[in-house]
Amino acid sequence: ETGVTQSPTHLIKTRGQQVTLRCSSQSGHNTVSWYQQALGQGPQFIFQYYREEENGRGNFPPRFSGLQFPNYSSELNVNALELDDSALYLCASSSPGLAGTNTGELFFGEGSRLTVL
Amino acid sequence: GQQLNQSPQSMFIQEGEDVSMNCTSSSIFNTWLWYKQEPGEGPVLLIALYKAGELTSNGRLTAQFGITRKDSFLNISASIPSDVGIYFCAGLDYNQGGKLIFGQGTELSVKP
Numbered sequence A: 001e002t003g004v005t006q007s008p009t010h011l012i013k014t015r016g017q018q019v020t021l022r023c024s025s026q027s028g029h030n031t032v033s034w035y036q037q038a039l040g041q042g043p044q045f046i047f048q049y050y051r052e053e054e055n056g057r058g059n060f061p062p063r064f065s066g067l068q069f070p071n072y073s074s075e076l077n078v079n080a081l082e083l084d085d086s087a088l089y090l091c092a093s094s095s096p097g098l099a100g101t102n103t104g105e106l107f108f109g110e111g112s113r114l115t116v117l
Numbered sequence B: 001g002q003q004l005n006q007s008p009q010s011m012f013i014q015e016g017e018d019v020s021m022n023c024t025s026s027s028i029f030n031t032w033l034w035y036k037q038e039p040g041e042g043p044v045l046l047i048a049l050y051k052a053g054e055l056t057s058n059g060r061l062t063a064q065f066g067i068t069r070k071d072s073f074l075n076i077s078a079s080i081p082s083d084v085g086i087y088f089c090a091g092l093d094y095n096q097g098g099k100l101i102f103g104q105g106t107e108l109s110v111k112p
Helices: none
Strands: A005-007 A010-013 A019-024 A031-037 A044-050 A053-057 A064-068 A074-078 A087-094 A112-116 B004-007 B010-014 B019-025 B032-037 B044-049 B055-058 B061-065 B071-076 B085-093 B099-102 B106-111
Touching (some): A005 A087, A019 A112, A044 A064, B010 B019, B032 B061, B044 B055, B044 B071, B071 B085
Parallel strands (some): B010 B106
Antiparallel strands (some): A005 A019, A031 A044, A031 A087, A044 A053, B019 B071, B032 B085, B085 B099
16 A cells, blocks of 8 residues: 655745646545645645545635546646745645545645745 | 644653643634654644544553543653654644644654
8 A cells, every 4th residue: 555645855946937746645545635834834724635626725825726636646736936835735645534525534745845946 | 714722832851751732722623633743754643533522542642632622632651762753733624625724733852
């Protein structure tokens, strides 16, 4: 059984650029969520995907977007990067609870550390 | 918005000591969870609590879901060096498909 894998592990971008982060969910998990973790802070919910549709979104602007594919892998795209977007981006997969909600029992990847200069 | 206040922010203890940390919220949660994060890793689930008043153990770890549903605590008994890391409480918000609201974390250092 493979766990959650994310790529790339580290990347550096400049302001205004666009970035795509990728995530493969744990085997058997069809729900994927993305979190942003600034240095010294707890993770903050960006959005969640279930059956290839976004079914929850946190307080992030539209330039944060995502996709989930039929094999349950997922992408996080961020356009028009800002300095404050520098953070660790965590992907988590889970088995869904009732009606596609999650139970809170998330399996996190190691994250992609994004630095915006 | 919802916020979780976690305390203490950091702890420096001697190996073998017991540790206690807690988390309070201005909102009610129906599920509380505790995660641990080590450097270069994502958070790992330690304990999940689903019922007010519930007390659950996982080895040397014990966590309780407060009766008011606005707080939770985590105890670690007889700490060992591998307990080092950042411990996060999280409340599950069933809106938004079920998102976790995380506390700011308690950083634990254990001196051998």
